[in-house]
Amino acid sequence: MASNPGFEDLFDVPGGNAFTEVTDLFVAGARDMEPEEVVLMDGFTLVDAMSAFEIGEPRLDSGMILEEQRRAPFDPLTPLLPEEACWLLDRSFACEMEWHSGKTLSQSVFTILFVHHLPDINPEYLSPEENEDPARPRWLITVVMRAAMLALLKCCDLAWRELSKGRVQDVEDWQGEKCDVSLLEGVNSDLIIHLLDNASDWVQQSDLAEAQVDALCDRLYLRKTLLQLYKLDLLKSVDELWYHTTVGRELVERVRRPHDPLPPNSAVHLAIDPYIARRLPNFMPIRVTEVPPLTQIWDSLGVQLEVWAEVGHLVTSPSLLKWTAAGSLQYCLHKKPASAFHRALIQTIVFDKELVLGTHHPTWLMEQFFYETIGLPYSTIIDAFERSTPSRQVATMRDVIERRIIKVHRPDALLVPHVRSNWYNPPRRRRHAMKEVLQWHMLYDTMLKDIEMHKPPDAGIAATLRALPIAAQIWRLSQCREVILTGFQQELYAPEEKPIAYWYLARVLDFHIACIEDVLPSVPPDSPACSELNFQASHLAALQMISTTLVALTSGSITSTWERVSTNFLRRYKWVLNPEFDNLPAAHPTPDLLSFPPTLNEFLRDTLYSPSRSFELAENILRHLSEVPQEAVGHWDRDRRQYLRNLADACARLKRGTPESLIELPNFNLKTLQWIPDVHPWFPTVVSP
Structure with a gap:
C-alpha cells in the first residue's frame, strides 16, 4: 500500500506532513539515563503514565495545538482601553x-x-x-x-x-x-x-x-x-x-x-x-x-x-414549615436552581457547631416539631406524661424520642437532615426521602409503644398522647408522597408504571387525609398548626381526585405480563418494601399490588364517574386555596399560591381533553396524554394526536 502514490492523499494529518525524525534524539538522550530512570513532566506521575496506556489519558492529547489554536504570547502589561x-x-x-x-x-x-x-x-x-x-x-x-x-x-x-x-x-x-x-x-x-x-x-x-x-x-x-x-x-x-x-x-x-x-x-x-x-x-x-x-x-x-x-428570609424565619416550603417549592415551580454554593450555605445555616440558626439548641427543634405539626407545645406533652406515669418513665420516653428526632450526629436523626435535604440535588433529595419513610415509621413505633404503657387520667390527656404517633405518621406520609411525585418529575416511570404510581399515590393521600381528620380534634383551633392541617386536607383532597382519575385514564398503558409488572413494582417500591418494616406495625397504606387489579376493575365499572368533572372539582378547590393568603409559610406565600395555580391550570388542561364519563373511556386516545415536566412536573397535559 505504501507504494500507492495516491494513498497518502486520503489522510489529513494534523499539523501537516513536515515532520522531523526524532528517534535518534530519544536514543541519544536515553544513553545518559540510568536503568529504570524515568523523566516525567510536572504534575504527571508514573502512575498516570501507566494508566494512560491502559485506559487512555485525555491529557496525552493536550499538547497537540492545531493551527487555528495558535495564539500570540500574552503580555499582561499590554495597554487597554x-x-x-x-x-x-x-x-x-x-x-x-x-x-x-x-x-x-x-x-x-x-x-x-x-x-x-x-x-x-x-x-x-x-x-x-x-x-x-x-x-x-x-x-x-x-x-x-x-x-x-x-x-x-x-x-x-x-x-x-x-x-x-x-x-x-x-x-x-x-x-x-x-x-x-x-x-x-x-x-x-x-x-x-x-x-x-x-x-x-x-x-x-x-x-x-x-x-x-x-x-x-x-x-x-x-x-x-x-x-x-x-x-x-x-x-x-x-x-x-x-x-x-x-x-x-x-x-x-x-x-x-x-x-x-x-x-x-x-x-x-x-x-x-x-x-x-x-x-x-x-x-x-x-x-x-x-x-x-x-x-x-x-x-x-x-x-x-x-x-x-x-x-436572609430563612434566617429570619425560624420555622420547620417555612424551611420545608422554601426548599420544596423551588423544585415544584421550575425556579432556576440555586447554585451548589447557596445550597451548601443554607445547609450550614440550618445547623452548624451544635446550634440551629446559630442561636437555638437542638431541643428547640423538638418544640417546633410538635407545635407546628399538632399545635401542642412540648411542655404540654411532657406535662401529659408526667400526669400519667412516674418521672423515670418520662425521662426514658423523652430520651428515646429526642434521640431519634434531634440528635443530629446519629445516623437515624430526622429533623436536621430532613430540612437540609430540601437543598440537595433532586436525585439525592429523592433518595433521602426514601430513607426517611422508614425512619419516621420507626419513630411512630417508638411513640406507639410508649403511649400504650401510659394510663392517662382524663380524656384530654388521652387525646394529647394519641396525637403524638399521628404526627410521625403525617411526616412519613408526606415523604411517601414526595418520593412518588418526584419520580414523575425526574421521568423515572415507564408508561406501564404510571397507573400503578398514581394508584399508590391516591392510597397514600387517602390515608394522609384520614390522619389529619383523626388528629384535628386534638389540635387547638387557634393554633397555626390547625390552619395548616385544614389547608393540607383540602390540598391533598384535590391531589387525590387528580391521581384517582389518572389511574383510570392511564390504565390502558399496562400491556406487559403480570409477572413483569410485579417485578417492576418490587424494584420501584423497594423503599417501602424494606424487610425492616416487617418488625414494625403495618405502614399503611401497605404496597399490596394484588389489590390493584380488583380495585381498578371495580372503579372502571362505575359508569357514572366523570373524569372531566373530577378534574373540574379539583380545579375549583385549588383555585379557592390559591386566593386565600398562605400566612403559615410567610415570605413564601406568593410561591405557594403560584404552585396552587399551576396545579389548577393542569386540571383545566386535563378537563378539556378527557371523557365526560368512563363509558367513553374505550374511545379515549391514550397518546394524547403527554408528561412534560416543563409544563407540569407531576401530571400530564392533553395534546392533539
Missing part, C-alpha cells in the same frame, strides 16, 4: 457564574490569564512608564484590573471553603479541582476590598469620559458587593445582607445595558485562553466550553442575588 477593561471585567463575572453552574475552574475562571500574572502587574514592582497613552493608562491594568482579579479569586476562595464542607458533593454538584493555582487563601478579604475602593478612586479622579468612569465603577462596585456577601456572617448581619443584595440588583441592571462589541483584533482577546488547562496540573479531560451571552450571565447573577435575599 476602558471599553476593553469593562469587557474583561464582564468576562470575569461570566467565568465566575460558569464555575457556579458546574464547570471546572480551568474551564472558567482560570481562562482569564491575568489571574496567573498578578505578580507581573503589581505596581510596587514596576518602574514608571514613559510616554503613556492617556487613552490607555497603565493603571487600568495595575490598579483596576489587578484589584478586580484579586477580588474574583477571593470570591472563589470563600465559595470553595463553603462548598468543601461536604454539604454538597464534589464532581456531582460542583468542581473543586484548583489545578495548583492559588485562590488567595491567605489574603485577607478586607485588604482586597480596600484595593477595590482604591481602584474606584483612581477611576473617579481620572480624565476618562463620564460614561467610561460610570461603567468601570459600576463593575468594581458590583465585584465589591459580591465579595462582601461572600464574607458576610449571615446569622449576625441580616441587615447588611438586605443592603448588599439591594445594591447588587441595582448594579446588575446598570451593567447589563447594551454596549458596542469590541473589534475581533482587540488585544484584550489575548487575555482569554480557553486551552489554559494544557499548562495546569489537571485531572479532568480538557474541554473547551463557550461562555453564554452576557444577558444570560446577568440573569444568572440576578438569580444568585435573589437566592442570597431568600437566605
